[in-house]
Amino acid sequence: MEPFTTLTSRVVAIETTDIDTDQIIPARFLKTTTKIGLGKNLFADWRYEEDGTPKSDFVLNQPEVQGVQILIAGDNFGCGSSREHAPWALMDYGFQAIVSTSFADIFRNNSLKNGLLPVIVDEDTHQQIMSLAEEDPNLELSIDLASQTLTLPDGRQIEFPIDTFSKTCMLEGLDQLGYLQKQMDQILKFEESYGDRVNTLSPSSGDERRETRD
Amino acid sequence: MSKPRTLFEKIWDQHVVVDEPGNPAVLYIDLHLVHEVTSPQAFQGLRDKGLTVRRPDKTLATMDHSIPTTPLDVPIADAIAAAQIRKMEQNCREFGIRLFGMDSPNRGIVHVIGPEHGLTQPGMTIVCGDSHTSTHGAFGALAFGIGTSEVEHVLASQTLLQRKPKTFEIRVNGRLRPGVSSKDIILAVIAKNGVGGGTGYVFEYTGEAIRSLSMEERMTICNMSIEGGARAGMIAPDETTFAYIKGKPHAPQGQAWEEAVALWRTLPTDEGAVYDRVMELDANELTPMITYGTNPGMGMAINAEIPDPMRVTVSERPTLEKALTYMGLEGGKPLLGHKVDVVFLGSCTNSRISDLRLAAGLIEGKRVADGVRMMVVPGSQQVKKQAEQEGLDRIFRDAGADWREAGCSMCIAMNGDQLSPGEYAISTSNRNFEGRQGKGGRTFLASPLTAAASALTGRVTDVRTIME
Numbered sequence: 013m014e015p016f017t018t019l020t021s022r023v024v025a026i027e028t029t030d031i032d033t034d035q036i037i038p039a040r041f042l043k044t045t046t047k048i049g050l051g052k053n054l055f056a057d058w059r060y061e062e063d064g065t066p067k068s069d070f071v072l073n074q075p076e077v078q079g080v081q082i083l084i085a086g087d088n089f090g091c092g093s094s095r096e097h098a099p100w101a102l103m104d105y106g107f108q109a110i111v112s113t114s115f116a117d118i119f120r121n122n123s124l125k126n127g128l129l130p131v132i133v134d135e136d137t138h139q140q141i142m143s144l145a146e147e148d149p150n151l152e153l154s155i156d157l158a159s160q161t162l163t164l165p166d167g168r169q170i171e172f173p174i175d176t177f178s179k180t181c182m183l184e185g186l187d188q189l190g191y192l193q194k195q196m197d198q199i200l201k202f203e204e205s206y207g208d209r210v211n212t213l214s215p216s217s218g219d220e221r222r223e224t225r226d
Numbered sequence: 227m228s229k230p231r232t233l234f235e236k237i238w239d240q241h242v243v244v245d246e247p248g249n250p251a252v253l254y255i256d257l258h259l260v261h262e263v264t265s266p267q268a269f270q271g272l273r274d275k276g277l278t279v280r281r282p283d284k285t286l287a288t289m290d291h292s293i294p295t296t297p298l299d300v301p302i303a304d305a306i307a308a309a310q311i312r313k314m315e316q317n318c319r320e321f322g323i324r325l326f327g328m329d330s331p332n333r334g335i336v337h338v339i340g341p342e343h344g345l346t347q348p349g350m351t352i353v354c355g356d357s358h359t360s361t362h363g364a365f366g367a368l369a370f371g372i373g374t375s376e377v378e379h380v381l382a383s384q385t386l387l388q389r390k391p392k393t394f395e396i397r398v399n400g401r402l403r404p405g406v407s408s409k410d411i412i413l414a415v416i417a418k419n420g421v422g423g424g425t426g427y428v429f430e431y432t433g434e435a436i437r438s439l440s441m442e443e444r445m446t447i448c449n450m451s452i453e454g455g456a457r458a459g460m461i462a463p464d465e466t467t468f469a470y471i472k473g474k475p476h477a478p479q480g481q482a483w484e485e486a487v488a489l490w491r492t493l494p495t496d497e498g499a500v501y502d503r504v505m506e507l508d509a510n511e512l513t514p515m516i517t518y519g520t521n522p523g524m525g526m527a528i529n530a531e532i533p534d535p536m537r538v539t540v541s542e543r544p545t546l547e548k549a550l551t552y553m554g555l556e557g558g559k560p561l562l563g564h565k566v567d568v569v570f571l572g573s574c575t576n577s578r579i580s581d582l583r584l585a586a587g588l589i590e591g592k593r594v595a596d597g598v599r600m601m602v603v604p605g606s607q608q609v610k611k612q613a614e615q616e617g618l619d620r621i622f623r624d625a626g627a628d629w630r631e632a633g634c635s636m637c638i639a640m641n642g643d644q645l646s647p648g649e650y651a652i653s654t655s656n657r658n659f660e661g662r663q664g665k666g667g668r669t670f671l672a673s674p675l676t677a678a679a680s681a682l683t684g685r686v687t688d689v690r691t692i693m694e
Contacts, residue, residue, distance in 0.1 A: 029545045030421050030521050034659040039640040043292055043306040045266035045313050057661045062647070086545070088422035091455065091521070092659060094357040095264065096373035117391075117425055117457050118357060122373035175389070177249045188375070189275075192383040195244050195252050199385055202243040202254055210256045211284055212345045212476045213324070 013127035015185035019108050020154040021081035024071055025145045031085055032092035033119060037101040039093075050097055051104030072105075076149050081108040084141055088112075089130075090119025099123045109155055111162070113138050124178045125188055131155065131162055131172045140164075157183055230496035232393050233462050234428045237368040237493070241351045243385055250387040256350040258380045259336045260287040260323065262314040263640075264355030268378035269317040279321040281384045286345065287318050288326040290335045294642045295603050295630035298329070304642065321381075334606020334632045337361040337574040341445065342608055344474025348463035348490040353380060358574045358656065360451040364444035365471070366463035366493050368428070371452060392502035394427035394456065398435035400510035405690035407584070408443035409576060409654070409673035411435065412450040413515035414507060417525035424456030427503065430495065431461050435509035441470040442580040449575045450656050453522035462494035514689055517658045517671040518561055519549035524658070526561075528676065528688050534558040552660050553668050554648075561670070561686050566652050568645055569600040569681040570663070572630075573637035573655035576674050577605030581654065582613050585678035586621040588689070593625050595684030600627035601643065603635040627681070639664045652680045 041053045059070050066073040083102070089112040090098060099122050102110070109129040120130050133141070144164070145151045154163040157179060161169045174182075181188055192199075231239070244252040258281075265287070272278065279285060292307040294300070302308040311328065318325040326332040332339060337358050340346040348366035353359060355377040362369035372386065380386055396415055402408075416423075429451045436444070444461050451459025468487055471477045478486040517525040518532045524546075526532070534557035535547045550557060555564075571577070571585050582604065594600045602622045604610040610632055613619055619629045636643040637655035645651055645667025654677050658669035670686065679689035 027544060028548060029541075030523075032521065032657075032659045034657065034662050038661055038665070039291075039638045040665075042263050042640060043304070043310050045310055046270070047267050057665055062665075088425070088455070091421055092357065092452075092657060094355060094371040094373055096267075096355075096375060114422060114425060116422070116455065118371055118373060118452075122375065125373065125375040175248075175250070177387075188387055189379050189382060191249070192252065192379055192385055192387065195385070196383070198244045198252070199254070199383060203384075206254070210347065210350050212257060212347055212350070213283055213286055 013185050013187065016108065016127050016129055016157055016182045018154065018156050019081060020152055021108070022077070022150060022152050023082045023084050023141070023145050024077045024080045025084040025142055026071060027086050027142060029086035030088045030091055033090055033095050033098040034092055036090065036098040037095065042095060042097055047100045049104065050101035051106065054101040054105045079106065081106055082111060082153055082155070083107050084111045084138070084145060086112065087114050089115050091116040094118045094122070096122045096126070099126045099128045103128050111138070111141065124182065127182060127185065129155065129157065129182065133162065133170060133172060137170050230499035232495040232499045232501060233366060233430055233460055233493055234368060234393050235499070237349055237351065238390060240349070241368070250389045252385045253351060253388045254385055255353050255380050256284065257340070257345060257352045258285045258384075259340060259352065259354035259359070260285060260377065261291055261336050261354070261356065262289045262310050263291040264374050265377055266310065266313050266317065267374050268355070268381055269321065271378040272321070272381060277382045279323060279381045282322040282324070284384060285323050285381070286326070287314060287323050288333055288336055288339060289314055289328060291634045291638055292641050293328065293633050295633045295635045296642070298631060307641065331607050331611070334608065335574045335577065335634055337449065338578060338605035338609065341365065341441070342474070342606055344471055344476035347471060347486070348467060349493050353386060357452040358449050360457065360459045361445050361449040361574055363448040363451065363458050363460040364441060365467055366460060366490065368458055368460065370457040391428045391457065392426055394424060394429050394503045394505070395501040396429050396431050397433040397504065397506045398431065398509050399433050399506065400435055400508050401438060402435060402509045402512065405675060405693055406512050406514055407673045407675055408439050408446045410512055410515040411507070411509065412447045413517065413522070413525045413671065414512055416450065416454045416523050417515065418507070419454055419505060421453060421521045421523040422455045424451065424454040427456050429454065429456045429459040430501070431459060436461060437464065440580060441466060442578045445578070446575055450522065453656055463490045514673060514676050516561060516676065516686065517669070518553065518555060519546065520552055520658055520660050521549070522656065522658060522671060524549060525671070528672070528686070529560070529562055531560055532557050562688060564686045565650060566598060566680050566684055566686060567649040568651040569594070569598060569677050570603070570636045570651055570653040570655060571674055571677055572601065572603030572605070572635050574605065574634070575656045576654035577603060577609065579609050579612050581674045582609070582618050583616070585674045586618045588675060588678040589625045589627070589682065590621045592682055594627055594681045598681055598684045600625070600681045601630060601636060602627050603630045603643070604632050606632045636663050638662070652677045652686065
């Protein structure tokens, strides 16, 4: 993944809370076997009419939001299905960071593994950003991951939480699998002491002959 | 004496491989279930990095999401879905993974087949690229959904990077009344606690009402933990658990069985162990539940009134208004008696043999109301076979319902089974999100009993009013 260090961008705001991953990318687009090209169907059912023409009242269809890289969304963003197609679609569209008061666990994990930064702010800050964005469609926010700060146009800096491990991976563009591979000696040692006691798929663990033949 | 621990903590502790300060723990995974929709990009990742599947012997694949539920001899009409299914077959061949494929009598929804074959056992860690993996927690296993990057991590290393979640006890006291079922318990929990209330936690369901449930009823509850925001939901193993597993194809046998049960008996939460949060519910007070909105937390007693947006907090109002507009419903009005176009009995939440028996018991000798389309989709080919042996398929067919092959079907609507725009469905599945069951479709989540009762009347119906 690409490293994430700093980002300055205008913002798009969707105030709805509990936006689920079925809205971010509807299931009918999950028949793909690659990660690319999902951005055109990001928020598809909110974004397009039945015949595929853009809905003029949906925020992503406003001409002034083109090229925007920060999404401000309501609480509990990304709940529901575990589909990683959600961060893939958001990133393919061009988003680099999502600001909300909270994120669903699986979505947050998936985002961090792809270089999409979830920025958690308190409710007051969230509301302030929402109203600032409403007043000024050209509102710009800056994010500095190293110092974990979000900077508002008036210069105010807001700190946001992120665990050190994910932060390092994001800053350096590291695939987290690399860390697991470095632990291989420990994994092998663990397996040695653990044995196949709970390998329920192993032929010796049960009487597979009673399974209906394939 | 060592510190008292919860069921979750015992399993967690036993599976931690490495726990460096500041970094997430490396957690060992006992069973990795794989399906066609969330795995192709993970296999491609392995290929790109020149890696193999480290433990194909702990990995099992099936197909459930994008497969049609039409008769098996009908070719798959959707070319993109067909390509995805071929890709799954090819990946399994290339990486040496066992597959319950299209023609297998063992194929089914991934969370139905694990328990059915005895692959799901107490004390295990189980993951799958599907959020409803929480289902397996009903056996006292730590089971949760993961994303595709994590699928790749587990394929490559048989481990996963995890931050230790907090624990949340959901104690359900008392006993369920007639017409009220385990689906109503979990819908009530989510309605009370919200769709984000469990974020960062693992649920453990305890109490008399939970102990008195069958394994299939327990699976329904754990299945929907994720709809409350918790990645995993667990129930301590007991005699009901052991009796269910015994004799399953992959269950331990002879001496190994005795040893396994002895070990499983050590898993339940110790006396004096402390949960980070606790909530209590009284099963005696529960009624059949139904959802009125566009997330599973928007649920209420079936005879209640739909919440009025003017009577909720300002911060809740826009989301509720948006939901009611999508649903075509009015706040302050009852949902009882509302028309129903489609009834869907199926999904990893409620498609097991006991679900089908309950619904069939109510429908036997009667007809699905005119103008209502009822689809019955067994959770696996094994469930289907069992139901046919018991004659349940005849009961459904004679009533005018559609009897299908196994799969996720209309729960995810990416396989040809879906609602038309504007249609109302009573569904035994787990998600009522906008468009979840087909673009523009509107879903009321409920139990199999409520679904069957509503199929007979063509209206949202309180099953207690038609039970003998």
